[in-house]
Amino acid sequence: MARPTAPGAHSGAPGAPGIERPADRTAMRPAVAAAVSTRRGVELALLAFAAVITTGALVLVEANQEQELTWALLYLGAAYLGLLAAAHLAVRKFAPYADPLVLPVAALLNGIGLVMIHRVDLARIARAASLGNSEPTQEALRQIGWTAIGLVFFVGVLAFVPDHRTLSRYGYTAGFVGLVLLALPAVLPASLSEVNGARIWIRIGPASIQPGEFAKILFVVFFASFLVVKRDLFTTAGKHFLGMTFPRPRDLGPLLVAWGVAMAVLVFESDLGTSLMFFGIVLVMLYVATERISWVIIGLSIFGAGAFAAWTFVTRVQTRVFVWLDPFADYNGRGFQVSQGLFGLATGGIGGTGLGAGRPELVPFASTDFIFTSLGEELGLVGIAALLLLYCLLATRAMRSALAVRDTFGKLLAAGLGWAIAWQVFVVVGGVINLIPNTGITAPFVSYGGSSLVANYALVALVLRVSNAARQPAAEKRPGAAPGPHQGPLAPLAEASTEMVSRDQVRTPPHGVGHQPAGRPGPGDPTDRAPRGRTRGE
């Protein structure tokens, strides 16, 4: 209840007409639809800025690697800007009110990732040349292809999901498909699924995808729709203990299922990263839906127990923990990669060696899982901090949309997606810099890897979709009113399994459509949560 809500709003009928809520920053915007800025110009300017930084970084790499500085570099930068401009136009058409920061941040991360992948390519090519081997494939070129595919997905999601609430109808489908994707590598023969000891791939011919990346989004969709429907059940009953309300044992079912899935991934696919990712997302979404910290505590406890059991039985987990505790204990063996990564980071120091001037290729997987050590070596602590802040911005913009959007499904969806980004960054970067055991997943947008890039562009498109709904003026959303020029038909509210929430940040006058009729308080309104749970007695 951090909102500076007037005391009357708690006891009185929440959201009743005539009660003036204190305005916050967002409320200062004009309520008239025509006057609401889409801020697409800001987005375009920021995208151009991202392209300039990316091109500049590319020039630095080439200069430091004593490659020829040609106009081709500028064309590359222009091509990159062109791709982004296309994405930008799609946002203009399909989600004109979307958050203007999200796409540029994703694009900048993608751009810096491309530059670093190219830089590692140069090192690999030089090494192959000195050993007399044939030239290795350039990952950067492939990654540019994946970027294009990712942006196609991005536009596709924006175009085919005109309203995020429609997704809530496909919750169980999403959950099922997600589960299949997650389980597929474990079922497939190892020859089709195992890469470097983890069975998280599906390899079809030359292409290989990591279905876990897509499963991540599908699970967020599933949990958002599932929790919207069931959350009343989870929040109404429970026992008070230690100052917290604990859920009834029978309500623990979904959590136990999620735990089971996480453990299965850990044991059958030997994939600590996906397991950790998956369970972390479930826990946080449960917490957001139920507002009960007890879920988190129970979840962490059973995950801790499961992880301990895994540590006891699964060699791969033991190895990761062993290396985490002392990377140098088995320097030439298990700890080699992490040790090399730490050496790279330390050599970079605060300012870094400069793009193209370090030796990131000494670390195995310098362009995928360990791309952050490559970046840390050449860009230093300063560069790492900048990248982490970009991720932080991306995640918090998603959270911001979750706060602003008015339906519970949208809130859970945006929060789940935003958290997924932050949590994945924590798990992968934390593993690489030895804050937590290394797990081997990719850094969103930065690491080389098609599945990750495509999935994350789709994820960002969904965040934009929710933020568009959050920032869209009410006049354009009113079903009765003439739909906005770019709006597809909205799903009737009654058909979507979501609940509208009265905003505590009132942007529209009290008679706005999203406003709840007096006497039927919206379940998501923070101002009435605690009392409602007890008085309704469902």
Added chain:
Amino acid sequence: MNTPLRRVSLAVMVLILLLLGQATWIQVVKADEYRADPRNARVLLDEYSRQRGQISAGGEVLAQSVESPDPGDRLRYLRQYTEGPLYAPVTGYYSQIYGAGGMERAMDPVLNGTDDRLFVRRISDAITGRDPAGGNVVLSIDPRVQRAAYEAMTRRGYQGSVVAIRPQTGEVLAMVSTPSYDPNPLASHNGEVQQEAWEELTEADPPRLTNRAISETYPPGSTFKVVNTAAALEAGLISPQTPVTAAPRITLPDSTTQLENYDGKPCGPGATVPFATAFAKSCNGPFANLAVQVGPERLRAMATSLGFENPALTVPMPVQPSRVGDLDDGASLAQSGIGQRDVRLTPLQNAMIAATVANGGVPMSPHTVAQIQGQDLSTVDTTEPDRLARAFSQSTADTLTQLMIGSENNGSGEGKIPGVQIASKTGTAEWGASPKTNPPHTWYDAFGPVPDPQIAVSVIVERGGNRGEEATGGSVAAPIGRAVIAAALGGDS
């Protein structure tokens, strides 16, 4: 639902802060440790991608980096030593696997170009687009003297060390340690070659990697009588004419142990001889008595002012401190007075003692680096002579010089240089667990020519060279010292 949303946003920021904290821990706090870790190949690859500076002396290049002849070599520059074994004690080695030794280690910041004195050059290199390269180190070593000393030792198959110093400046003119080694295989880019060479050198007996001149301490034997005499002269306890005992043996104070002269013969026909005679013949009895007269404090103070007990001495390679040892009772004081018991010094220290006498009582801080140059051979820094606190007066120095001339003229005289007056003191030091049966270490400390000394030299031949138990400083070490002085004065050795 907004309250948990805000908390989750907060959690996101906490996660990012945790990551930033750990990144800071690794990239700032632990950075130096990880960067310098020998297993971190980055520093090495970096070092080998820049041209390391050269080490030269008297216009001769002793060590330099050249483009690796192997085009597939991931290390771009190969370190080469022109006359490896001759200069190895000074240049040291530069190995990827085993690190660096000697000058390569001590002057590494200059040679790899990171030294602050090269900062301006680095900037100008960056602006003019010249490939960054290390600075050069010019040694004070005189190749003629070094070669004469090395050849004099190796020709006879001697194991030991020669150090020569210019008395007025402290410049080290020669620093020889035999048997020596070739640093080239250690600088090979082939790991197996390095490893083989390293194993051979570290297991060698007698040791070959050790720079005896500064890293090994020996009992000084009779050469320490110079220190003892200096302390006595300063205290006014004695003059060259003072009669001292001529007895072939004395009983050590506070004990029943007998101390006898080297050959067991009396120092002279009568009961006493003048002190000058005792010095020239290096009789032990008078000096044992003298040390007791001087007392532990003054003896130790004189040794300290000459450079003993200084763990911080570098040339710029760190020098093993020379020690006077335990002087608590009369017997140990008396034995220390003739350079036995626990007195231990480096050949460099002994050369410093001779140089101080030659310089009128003022010790000069010894150094081997004369100049630092930029990669274009322009002078960046020049080592200025550094006077240390006066150890004894000019008149003491004059008296010591006369005493040492007497000692020189008393000796066998092999290799004497016509027309050049040398002042010297020999030493024959017992060592080890069975001092009477071990072949003794033989010493020769000298400077010349008097009255205008150009060079002070200390020679030690371990285990008496090839003369077995009959070896003496005068017969084994002196000819080498004289050859070194002759080379310094321009003669042929």
